[in-house]
Amino acid sequence: MQLTVSGHHIEITDALREHVSEKFEKLQRHIEHITNIDVTLVVEKATHKAEANLHISGADLFASAENEDMYAAIDALTEKLDRQISKHKGKHRGH
Numbered sequence: 001m002q003l004t005v006s007g008h009h010i011e012i013t014d015a016l017r018e019h020v021s022e023k024f025e026k027l028q029r030h031i032e033h034i035t036n037i038d039v040t041l042v043v044e045k046a047t048h049k050a051e052a053n054l055h056i057s058g059a060d061l062f063a064s065a066e067n068e069d070m071y072a073a074i075d076a077l078t079e080k081l082d083r084q085i086s087k088h089k090g091k092h093r094g095h
Contacts, residue, residue, distance in 0.1 A: 003024055006039070008042040008043070027081055033056050037054050049065070051063070054081055061084045061088070063077055063080040065077040
């Protein structure tokens, strides 16, 4: 799994990078065929936004989340992606 974290109007600190890495490692437990993850962290005035493109075998998933706290936005983002992965696995289980 290749994880790329980039920032727009924000400096990516080691703590942010570590938090993103921990959260996406939990996603990898659900599905082992994650090839590439692109995470973009954006700050616009008081809004912190986290976006991710997840490339897995058979699909490309996208999610974004906004919050006043960047860590909360990352947590919400991974929850959304977790639901999308579960839905994707359910669709392709019988094939």
